[in-house]
Amino acid sequence: MTEVAARAGVSVTTVSHVLSGRRPVAESTRTRVLQVIEQLGYQPDTLARGLRTRRTMTVGLLVPDLTNPFYPMVLRGLNDVLVPAGYHAIVCDTDGTREQELAFLREMATRRVDGMVIAPFQLTRKDLLSHAKAVPLVRLGDGPLDADLGDLVSSGGEDGMAQMVRYLLERGSRRVAYIGGPRHTGPSDRREAGFHRALAEAGRVAGDDLVIRGGFTRDAGREAAEVLLNRADRPDAIACANDLIAIGVLDAARKLDLSVPGDLAVTGYDDIDAASLVTPALTTVVNPAREVGRACGEALLRRLTADGAEPYREVVIANSIVRRDSA
Numbered sequence: 001m002t003e004v005a006a007r008a009g010v011s012v013t014t015v016s017h018v019l020s021g022r023r024p025v026a027e028s029t030r031t032r033v034l035q036v037i038e039q040l041g042y043q044p045d046t047l048a049r050g051l052r053t054r055r056t057m058t059v060g061l062l063v064p065d066l067t068n069p070f071y072p073m074v075l076r077g078l079n080d081v082l083v084p085a086g087y088h089a090i091v092c093d094t095d096g097t098r099e100q101e102l103a104f105l106r107e108m109a110t111r112r113v114d115g116m117v118i119a120p121f122q123l124t125r126k127d128l129l130s131h132a133k134a135v136p137l138v139r140l141g142d143g144p145l146d147a148d149l150g151d152l153v154s155s156g157g158e159d160g161m162a163q164m165v166r167y168l169l170e171r172g173s174r175r176v177a178y179i180g181g182p183r184h185t186g187p188s189d190r191r192e193a194g195f196h197r198a199l200a201e202a203g204r205v206a207g208d209d210l211v212i213r214g215g216f217t218r219d220a221g222r223e224a225a226e227v228l229l230n231r232a233d234r235p236d237a238i239a240c241a242n243d244l245i246a247i248g249v250l251d252a253a254r255k256l257d258l259s260v261p262g263d264l265a266v267t268g269y270d271d272i273d274a275a276s277l278v279t280p281a282l283t284t285v286v287n288p289a290r291e292v293g294r295a296c297g298e299a300l301l302r303r304l305t306a307d308g309a310e311p312y313r314e315v316v317i318a319n320s321i322v323r324r325d326s327a
Contacts, residue, residue: 001042008036020086059300060108060116061089064096068216068244069272070289071119074140077293078117085301087114096182096216098122105131115304117296121185125149136303138296142190145314151299152314155292157187157269160285160319161194162201164239164267167283167321169202173237173265177210179224179249180241188213191241191269210235221248229256229264236264237327243268243275246282250326265327280325292317 005012010029017023018033025033036042061078063071078089090113092104101123108116108131115136120128128149131137137150142157168176178195181188192211199206212227214220221240228235229252240246246268253260260266260280268275268284275282295315302310 004033004036004040004042007040008033055114056112057087058111058113059087059089060092060104060111060113060118062092062094062101062104062108062116062118062120064094064119064121065216066091066093068242069274070242070270070287073272073289074119074293074296077290077295078297080290080294081297081301085305087301087304089117094121096121096185102127109134115300117300121182121187136300138299138303140292140296141186145312147312149312151303151312153292153295153299154314154316155287156316156319157190157287158194158197160269160287161191161239161241162198163194163319163321164269164283164285165195165198166201167323168237168239168265168267168327169198169204171265171327175210175233175235176204176206176237176239177212177228177235178206178239178241179221179228179245180211180213181216181245183213188216188241195239216242216244218244218248218251221245222251223248225249225252226255229253229258234264237267238264239267241269243270243272243282243284246284246326247274247278250278250280250282261325261327267327271322275322276324283324283327284322286320286322288317288319 001012001015005015010033014025015033017025018030059082061075066072075089075091094100094104117138117140119140132149139149139152142154145152165176178192180192196206212224214224225238225248238249240249246266249266250260253264258264268282269287271284271286275284295317299315
């Protein structure tokens with residue numbers, strides 16, 4: 001930095017301000033400093049800067065499956081907020097397993113990230129407690145808010161699924177099945193709770209034969225649908241815990257030569273881009289991933305820049321139903 005300052009004819013402090021972007025610098029001066037930096041091939045020593053500022057300007061993002069298009073859009077929204085503030089995300093794909101979630105939590109602590117956004121599938125409250133005390137933590141998923149575990153960004157999974165099941169019943173579906181993700185994972189459990197709640201409100205009960213839990217993947221959806229649709233008393237509607245599962249159900253219906261929505265209504269959850277591109281286009285619950293990511297970024301940035309303690313918050317992102325051809 002001293003060499004850059006000497007070449008540009010400015011102070012070391014000015015070079016620091018240009019690099020950090022935290023203080024205003026005249027545009028002509030900024031341009032001159034950047035030109036010298038390019039000529040010298042200068043790279044700031046982030047480790048040294050981190051030791052001085054006690055900040056690494058990095059955050060951890062732990063998600064269960066980056067092949068699910070929902071999570072890259074969450075990252076996009078997170079970056080919308082954090083990148084302009086000088087922060088960068090380290091993304092960890094945990095494969096939805098407890099071992100990987102714990103391993104990445106420890107890795108992020110070792111890297112001394114300034115905060116974390118976590119979509120926990122298998123982690124317990126005890127697992128998260130020590131990390132929440134060490135750095136700002138934002139949980140992505142459905143409630144409840146825990147005052148010891150940081151801020152919560154919720155997409156209202158139970159209410160969203162309940163809305164969808166009510167819609168299926170209103171359109172005349174008599175035998176509604178549910179295909180969910182793994183048991184005892186937050187999103188799947190809350191969405192299944194919404195499924196049962198809506199049926200109970202209508203005076204109906206779904207037996208175990210109408211509920212199948214597996215993975216949040218297209219293959220898992222196809223396999224579960226083949227079990228349901230090969231039964232003599234097959235359902236006339238299937239509500240799915242995400243869009244990838246629902247696309248797998250469409251695959252199974254096509255294989256069995258069933259008309260959708262004539263023989264079978266199919267609904268998804270999340271409204272990923274593929275939901276409107278498949279045939280028939282999916283009726284689904286809109287779960288605005290980029291907006292969810294922005295809300296996580298705003299919650300984390302609020303913690304990183306706050307002068308004093310403030311109560312943890314729950315931010316609920318409203319969802320809605322988009323009606324397309326599959327139901």
